[in-house]
Amino acid sequence: MKTVVVVGGGITGLTTLYHLQKMSKEREIDIKLILIERNQQLGGKIRSVREAEFIMEAGADSIVARNEGVLPLINELHLQDELVYNETGTSYIYTNGELHKIPHDTIFGIPMSVESLQNSSLVSEKGKNAALKDLETENTQFTKESSIGEFLEAFLGKELVENQVAPVLSGVYSGNLHKLTLASTLPYLLDYKNEYGSIIKGLSKNKQKFQGPSNKKFISFKNGLSTIIERLEEKCSSATIIKGVETTKLQKTGDKYELTLSGQGSIQADYAIFATPHDVAQKILTHEKLDPDFNKLKNSSLISIYLGFNIPAEELPADGTGFIVSKGNEVKCDACTWTSRKWKHTSNDQNLLLRLFYKSTNPHYKVLKEFSEAELVRTALDDIRKSVGIDGDPISVEVTNWKDLMPNYHLEHSQSVQSLDKNLATELPRVKLAGASYFGVGIGACIQNGKKTAESIIDELEENV
Numbered sequence: 001m002k003t004v005v006v007v008g009g010g011i012t013g014l015t016t017l018y019h020l021q022k023m024s025k026e027r028e029i030d031i032k033l034i035l036i037e038r039n040q041q042l043g044g045k046i047r048s049v050r051e052a053e054f055i056m057e058a059g060a061d062s063i064v065a066r067n068e069g070v071l072p073l074i075n076e077l078h079l080q081d082e083l084v085y086n087e088t089g090t091s092y093i094y095t096n097g098e099l100h101k102i103p104h105d106t107i108f109g110i111p112m113s114v115e116s117l118q119n120s121s122l123v124s125e126k127g128k129n130a131a132l133k134d135l136e137t138e139n140t141q142f143t144k145e146s147s148i149g150e151f152l153e154a155f156l157g158k159e160l161v162e163n164q165v166a167p168v169l170s171g172v173y174s175g176n177l178h179k180l181t182l183a184s185t186l187p188y189l190l191d192y193k194n195e196y197g198s199i200i201k202g203l204s205k206n207k208q209k210f211q212g213p214s215n216k217k218f219i220s221f222k223n224g225l226s227t228i229i230e231r232l233e234e235k236c237s238s239a240t241i242i243k244g245v246e247t248t249k250l251q252k253t254g255d256k257y258e259l260t261l262s263g264q265g266s267i268q269a270d271y272a273i274f275a276t277p278h279d280v281a282q283k284i285l286t287h288e289k290l291d292p293d294f295n296k297l298k299n300s301s302l303i304s305i306y307l308g309f310n311i312p313a314e315e316l317p318a319d320g321t322g323f324i325v326s327k328g329n330e331v332k333c334d335a336c337t338w339t340s341r342k343w344k345h346t347s348n349d350q351n352l353l354l355r356l357f358y359k360s361t362n363p364h365y366k367v368l369k370e371f372s373e374a375e376l377v378r379t380a381l382d383d384i385r386k387s388v389g390i391d392g393d394p395i396s397v398e399v400t401n402w403k404d405l406m407p408n409y410h411l412e413h414s415q416s417v418q419s420l421d422k423n424l425a426t427e428l429p430r431v432k433l434a435g436a437s438y439f440g441v442g443i444g445a446c447i448q449n450g451k452k453t454a455e456s457i458i459d460e461l462e463e464n465v
Contacts, residue, residue: 002031002461005259005269007247007284009037010044011443012435013275014232015073015450021238023458031461033239034267036259038246042233045405046443048224049306051396053348054340055224056306058400060443061337061355062086062218062225066209067444069451070219077231079221084345086218092323093122093167094331094387099323102164107210108186109168110156112203122163130157134200139193147411148185149177155199167324171335173441174300174359174406184409222345225443250284252428271430271457275450277405278437289427293420297437298408301360301401303368305380306339308396309352313340316352316388323387332364333357333383352390356380359406373399407436432457 004020006013017035024031041047045059063070065085074080092099093109102109105116114135117128134155142151148169152161166177173185182190192202203210210217221227233241242264249260250272257269274281282294322337333356339346340353347353358368358376368376376399384390417438424431432453436442439449 002270003268004031004033004271004273004457005257005267006033006035006273006275007259008044008273008275008280008435009035009039009042009241009243010275010435010446011046011229011232012446012450012453013037013044013273014042014229014236015447016273016275016434016453017236017239017241018232019451019454020457021236023454024461025238027458027462029458029461033236034269035236035239035241036245036247036261036267037241037243040244042241042243043226043229045402046225046229047400048226049398050224051398052308053351054306054308054353054396055343055346056308056339056353056355056396056398057220057225058304058398059402060225061339061343062220063443065217065219067442067448069448070444073447073451074219074228077228077235079227079231082221082223082227084220084222084343086220086342087321087344089319089321089341090317091321092317093164093326094323094329095122095163095326096329099317099320099387102168102324105207106164107203108172109165110152110189110203111160111200112207112210114200117160117200120160120164123160127157127159127163131160131200133157135198138197139190142182142190142193144183144187144190145181145411145414146190147178148180148182148189151182151190152177152199155193163326167326170361171324171357171359173409174302175361175408175410179410181409181411181414183414220343220345247284249286250428250431257428257431271432273432273434273453273457275434275453276437277435278407278433279404281433281437285428285431287427290420290423293416293423296412296416297420298410298413299404299437300406300408301365301369301403302406303358303365303376304398304400304402305356305358305376306396306398307354307356307377307380307384307394308347309354309390309392310395311352311390311392313338313347313350313352315390316341325387331383331387332362332368332379334359334362336383336387353396354384354390356383369401369403373397407438407441409441430460 047058111117196202246262321342
């Protein structure tokens with residue numbers, strides 16, 4: 001019997017474990033499954049906090065419904081009746097002391113029609129005319145390894161990108177657009193430019209891919225995202241799940257691997273999967289031939305602050321679900337989600353629940369990261385007062401500091417991952433890397449990667465039977 005050990009109990013590790021268990025039974029392959037998580041709680045960056053009348057997500061707040069593998073897994077886990085979908089409404093960009101609507105017909109702030117461009121209050125007439133050049137200019141130099149910032153500015157103009165696209169896209173991918181590749185963000189934009197001769201035309205022709213009938217693109221669960229973590233743990237009944245134990249070292253011993261556990265001895269494994277942040281995996285593997293590639297991978301940081309009030313959610317602008325802050329404003333946060341408006345299930349009495357984000361790319365972050373929790377809350381309350389005019393004392397607060405835990409897909413990311421994968425196969429065969437540090441941010445990408453990782457191991461085991 002072969003032993004497969006998964007290190008890391010976030011969504012990637014648990015999905016990998018689930019599919020290993022499922023596929024080994026389907027193909028009648030006898031394996032022993034172990035998952036090791038250093039925290040007492042599974043879930044990684046998925047953690048639902050249920051306090052008073054509010055549900056607050058300390059990490060990710062939703063799953064993109066259309067991502068491959070998401071709904072099939074939810075159906076397999078019999079969670080269909082627990083699903084909730086986001087409420088729709090206007091998103092804003094806060095700039096120059098005002099909230100400006102992001103035109104509805106956009107994707108990440110990029111216009112999907114000429115009409116959407118013309119309706120924007122974030123771009124001047126000069127900026128709109130510059131963006132219209134996209135309709136007639138050809139791509140002769142950009143590839144998927146090019147900077148997405150340079151690509152968008154070349155065809156849509158600097159003003160549109162800076163005022164409307166960058167605040168949205170930089171927020172999603174936690175980085176400077178000029179240091180992020182098309183491949184690691186929105187590779188289809190290059191395809192559209194090359195096929196249709198225009199980014200705007202390409203998005204318009206493929207609009208149905210981004211806007212469903214109800215425009216409800218995101219899902220969660222009635223009792224919070226931790227529902228899927230709890231159900232995965234429950235379903236992995238054939239596996240041994242060890243919590244509160246840190247994996248400190250991996251060493252090759254003959255044709256097996258020995259994983260040393262803090263205060264718990266060691267475990268022998270035929271396969272080891274590291275579904276952890278890349279720097280954690282690097283520390284455990286301690287392999288000098290892998291270090292150059294590991295060292296090229298980058299993380300960023302994020303402070304998340306929830307504030308719940310005994311104030312009706314109706315006090316917010318009527319159709320809004322939140323805002324993103326552009327550069328150079330007196331408001332210090334990067335973005336604010338009007339959570340109780342966007343997700344009705346998060347407030348039993350439909351009182352106001354807001355979530356503010358402060359990222360390490362924020363010019364204020366160096367000061368903010370040294371603040372106490374009370375100082376961070378005061379900063380958030382000041383931002384709320386300035387931006388939407390809400391002034392009151394919160395009845396619920398949740399502050400989470402995700403320090404160096406947000407993957408940052410810079411220009412060399414994909415090449416570094418490919419090189420790391422190749423060297424790992426040579427130096428430490430049957431050791432796998434999985435998760436957001438390498439193969440895509442977002443829960444949907446992690447679910448898909450977890451399944452693919454399990455499939456690769458089961459296929460190898462079946463070949464060697």
